Amino acid sequence: MANQVASGLALTLFGVGLSAFVGKPFESVSLPHYGPLEIPYLSQIPVVGTILFKQHALVYVSWALFAGVSWFLYKSRAGLVLRSIGESPESAHAIGYPVIRIRYLATLFGGAMAGLAGAHLSEFYAPMWAEGMVAGRGWIALALVVFATWRPARVMVGAYLFGGVTIAQFFAQGSGVAVTSQLLSALPYLATIVVLVFISRNVNTIRLNSPVSLGRAYRPD
Known part of the structure; x- marks a missing residue:
């Protein structure tokens, strides 16, 4: 397997160029704007209601993901396997776990989360797409x-x-x-x-x- 730091930098540069190429037709095009999603009753609580319960949909999704990832890593068997691979892939492989496959799945999940963050930027933070907007x-x-x-x-x-x-x-x-x-x-x-x-x-x-x-x-x- 290639050096992970070098591979990560190469993929980053490739992704920046690919997004600029694919997104060129959409540059500076206004996208539909989605307002905050208010949770009935809870959003009317003074101060706290506006801060916590009057947010965009992906904010609530991020809270659910935080709870889910925390439970997965520390409360589930699969999370224990994932952490053991991070500590000692040789030991995990010795007892029969597919280390390479699990590493790829974890990387894909991380990439999907980065994609959600990018979607938030272009759909909620600034309802448009522009090259280099991730900054x-x-x-x-x-x-x-x-x-x-x-x-x-x-x-x-x-x-x-x-x-x-x-x-x-x-x-x-x-x-x-x-x-x-x-x-x-x-x-x-x-x-x-x-x-x-x-x-x-x-x-x-x-x-x-x-x-x-x-x-x-x-x-x-």
Whole structure:
């Protein structure tokens, strides 16, 4: 199997070019706008109702996915198998589990989740498609996994933290804060760098929480 870092970078560059080619006819074309989905009664709760129960449909889907992934990883037999493959694929292979197939399925699931995030950008965040509209957010998601030390609950908290920083720039611009728009746009990425620098001070924390076989190609005998 090829080096996973090199393969990931190659697929990223390929995906960027492919999306630009396929999406060219749809560039700057307005898409149907879907408003927030209000949950009856709950959305009328002061403050909390607007924040939690008056969101776009994919926000509710993300909550369900968080609960489902957490249950799958820590409460199901299949999740235990997946985590064991991340720790020691040799041991999992020795007791009969198809390591390569399971790794591919996990990668496909991750790709599908990235696709949902892209759909949210073009359907809800900005109801249009434009080349490069992701603007590096995928790299923030990758950094978020490290920030969360591979724990679903921490991933969700970190996602809302980075999302809050992203939204803060729009509030700052609307409030007339005397800061250049370029600096405000860079805030999420600056926050990512600061968090990664803070975490990397303790290398042992990352090593203890990350899968032992992370980024290591597996070649069955």
